[in-house]
Amino acid sequence: MSVAFNGPLLFAGAGKMGGAILKGLLARGLDPSTVVVQDPAPPQAVMDLLAEHAIKTVPDAAAVDVTPAVILVAVKPQIMDDVLPVLARLAGPQTLIVSIAAGRRIANFEQYFADAAVVRAMPNTPAAILRGTTVAVPNAKVSDAQRAVADAMLSAVGDVIWLDDEDLLDAVTAVSGSGPAYVFYLAECLARAGEAAGLDAALAQQLARATVSGAGALLDASDLSAADLRRNVTSPGGTTAAALEVLSAPGDGLQKLMTEAVAAATQRGRDLAK
The missing domain is CATH 3.40.50.720 (NAD(P)-binding Rossmann-like Domain)
Known part of the structure; x- marks a missing residue:
């Protein structure tokens, strides 16, 4: 082209x-x-x-x-x-x-x-x-x-x-403009959590990096929504369900944190534009 x-x-x-x-x-x-x-x-x-x-x-x-x-x-x-x-x-x-x-x-x-x-x-x-x-x-x-x-x-x-x-x-910037940094930070946190669970630091980083990039590629390639893909890998009573119960806890779960993060970035964008 x-x-x-x-x-x-x-x-x-x-x-x-x-x-x-x-x-x-x-x-x-x-x-x-x-x-x-x-x-x-x-x-x-x-x-x-x-x-x-x-x-x-x-x-x-x-x-x-x-x-x-x-x-x-x-x-x-x-x-x-x-x-x-x-x-x-x-x-x-x-x-x-x-x-x-x-x-x-x-x-x-x-x-x-x-x-x-x-x-x-x-x-x-x-x-x-x-x-x-x-x-x-x-x-x-x-x-x-x-x-x-x-x-x-x-x-x-x-x-x-x-x-x-x-x-x-401003909201676009908070979601897609700044969003890659949130994903990179997720990989950081996942690696640190792996270390806390007993994994070697290098292995934890390798697994976190590959998991985040692979999941992103799957999300991009799939016609399913992110919610559907999440449900597809969550067996009732299994290990993923146990983790998601923590991440989705009312009041202090990931959704609350992400909403607050995007709101903070949106407001900062408005402040910078004044």
Whole structure:
């Protein structure tokens, strides 16, 4: 599947997520000569990718000498207000702004990019292996053609889900954006529990890692719901049932903790966007 854009593609920031999107686009046939990367210090893996494809790289947005068709904004929140005014001077009337930066609402970009088409997107870390889930919200200026362009860019690293209500992105971030960390922590906790039960630390980690990744793969491959899959491996009165009785205890079980965790992440997202 070949990917092309109607003009230069500017990556403002090429960290892990920006680099993952670029890698996915190149794998889909994007012409590297149409890409400009603005980043003073990309990660080594991204630097290797840029060198491999001879992609033009500049340390500062002021050094960009093209009018981009698309600007992917992936800079850190603490330097956003320094970078956006420079990017705004680069943008043309048809430039599409796609932001994957956390904590910045569409209105923030509209302050700098007057009358611009803006898509705010929230990808997650499985994008690094092209298994990400990205939720995207367009502003009123985004045309059908521009939405298709944004979809082509974001789908290079996985599935894309479109919403019309930007307010939902805080909850989206709390579930899918931050969610991989919860799963990784589950693997940590499971390994520690195995050690507490008498397993060697290395074996406990191996079992926890393989179990979490294998269960995730099964969930992805199955048409059954997570609840159905859980019931299928839970024999009445068996070992799994004994464990789930603890995990589902009313008042202090996993559901209560997860609900509180997602609520805390959602609120933090709202606070950051103020």
